[in-house]
Amino acid sequence: MNKQQIAFHKSRRENLLKQFDKHTLILVLGNPLKNKSFDGDYTFKQNKNFYYLTGFTEPNSALLLAPGGMKVKKSKDNYSTVKEILFVQEKDKLKETWTGVRLGFENVTKELGIQHGILNAEIYNILLANLTPEINKLYVNIHDFYALTGEMKKYLADLYEKIITMTSNVQICDINYTIGKMRNVKTPYEITLMKISADICVNAFDDAIRQVNAGLYEYQIQSILQYNYKVYGAMDDAFDAIVASGNNACTLHYEENQDKLKNGDLLLIDSGAEYQYYNSDITRTVPINGKFSKEQKEIYELVLKVQKEIIKKTKPGVKLSYLKKYTVDALADGLVKLKIIKDKKEVTKYYMHSVGHHLGLDTHDACKNTFDDKFDFDILKAGNVITDEPGIYIPKDAKEAPAKYRGIGVRIEDDLLVTKTGCENLTGELAKEVEDLEEIMK
Numbered sequence: 001m002n003k004q005q006i007a008f009h010k011s012r013r014e015n016l017l018k019q020f021d022k023h024t025l026i027l028v029l030g031n032p033l034k035n036k037s038f039d040g041d042y043t044f045k046q047n048k049n050f051y052y053l054t055g056f057t058e059p060n061s062a063l064l065l066a067p068g069g070m071k072v073k074k075s076k077d078n079y080s081t082v083k084e085i086l087f088v089q090e091k092d093k094l095k096e097t098w099t100g101v102r103l104g105f106e107n108v109t110k111e112l113g114i115q116h117g118i119l120n121a122e123i124y125n126i127l128l129a130n131l132t133p134e135i136n137k138l139y140v141n142i143h144d145f146y147a148l149t150g151e152m153k154k155y156l157a158d159l160y161e162k163i164i165t166m167t168s169n170v171q172i173c174d175i176n177y178t179i180g181k182m183r184n185v186k187t188p189y190e191i192t193l194m195k196i197s198a199d200i201c202v203n204a205f206d207d208a209i210r211q212v213n214a215g216l217y218e219y220q221i222q223s224i225l226q227y228n229y230k231v232y233g234a235m236d237d238a239f240d241a242i243v244a245s246g247n248n249a250c251t252l253h254y255e256e257n258q259d260k261l262k263n264g265d266l267l268l269i270d271s272g273a274e275y276q277y278y279n280s281d282i283t284r285t286v287p288i289n290g291k292f293s294k295e296q297k298e299i300y301e302l303v304l305k306v307q308k309e310i311i312k313k314t315k316p317g318v319k320l321s322y323l324k325k326y327t328v329d330a331l332a333d334g335l336v337k338l339k340i341i342k343d344k345k346e347v348t349k350y351y352m353h354s355v356g357h358h359l360g361l362d363t364h365d366a367c368k369n370t371f372d373d374k375f376d377f378d379i380l381k382a383g384n385v386i387t388d389e390p391g392i393y394i395p396k397d398a399k400e401a402p403a404k405y406r407g408i409g410v411r412i413e414d415d416l417l418v419t420k421t422g423c424e425n426l427t428g429e430l431a432k433e434v435e436d437l438e439e440i441m442k
């Protein structure tokens with residue numbers, strides 16, 4: 001890692017430590033490898049909360065934090081007190097020949113800037129040694145604890161039972177909410193990465209949209225996006241792309257991407273890049289033959305109008321739930337005007353998702369809306385990044401809708417950085433006006 005990365009992750013650990021007292025231990029587990037089939041694993045993806053605090057991308061690792069400090073042996077007869085220990089896999093010549101170089105506990109401080117490194121095999125004893133009578137709370141990413149496999153599961157197998165029987169004084173609590181609150185507001189360093197991720201996504205979409213043509217398959221458009229992500233330096237998709245032509249767009253999370261693009265249909269593309277673990281998320285809906293029909297254009301212009309109004313309304317203090325309410329109301333008005341519905345209440349037949357979500361290390365980032373006095377994920381703050389993605393979906397079997405509108409699904413999505421006075425559209429460079437899309441698709 002470079003100095004800037006080391007400084008960022010260090011600042012995250014310091015910020016987390018400050019929020020707890022000396023009666024607390026915090027254990028944040030990284031991810032294990034996940035088996036795909038027989039002896040093949042899925043491409044490794046680090047646990048996002050663990051990554052946020054460490055920047056470390058090896059599997060089977062864990063971070064232990066102690067606001068009150070922990071005594072560790074630095075060398076023979078030489079002890080010191082640290083607040084951070086990273087547990088890592090053992091260096092193993094044979095295994096490293098097959099699966100790549102491991103950092104090793106001796107390089108943790110030098111390479112990652114974390115105060116102390118220890119072998120995974122020691123984690124159980126170190127934990128018990130530091131669960132002194134002083135400690136009354138152990139914070140863990142509990143969901144990830146139960147999903148453990150591999151060597152860390154072996155080492156921590158009876159941790160809970162041990163704590164419960166030995167020291168009834170220790171409460172086990174979940175750490176994810178506290179880290180989620182931190183992740184919700186992006187630092188300038190994170191904003192830089194998110195802007196790069198957004199730019200890569202814009203460039204990939206621009207190329208993909210220009211190549212849309214009847215006769216291609218949905219997965220071929222997906223592959224143009226994926227090719228561009230890697231060409232521009234994003235090593236993965238943020239999520240499985242949705243490339244949905246015609247009526248497929250009415251399935252909100254359509255990911256099969258197996259159909260042939262047909263002349264006269266729309267194509268909805270919802271995809272994102274993952275750049276250094278930071279995600280972007282864009283949706284564009286375009287006419288496969290390069291020109292919107294009258295009805296397609298009517299629906300498209302309605303969604304676009306609302307999408308642009310949301311950009312104007314996004315600023316600190318505004319609630320995401322208000323933006324959704326506004327969207328539902330504005331889309332309902334439009335659908336009544338087009339005589340697609342009679343009563344505004346019917347809008348939920350054709351618009352059934354939220355207008356946006358937080359975006360960051362996860363595509364749906366730190367988004368659980370929990371109301372407490374100090375924090376509410378619903379209220380926007382400077383440093384939040386959210387998506388703005390209204391849509392209308394009229395399936396081909398929607399008998400109540402006028403026949404000419406059936407089979408039309410439209411969503412338009414940009415990524416917005418909330419600033420002190422409003423917002424900045426990170427993906428605003430990508431065409432979305434009808435004339436602009438028709439122009440680049442010529």
Ligand SMILES: [Mn+2]
Pocket residue numbers: 281357387389413
């Ligand atoms: Mn989205």
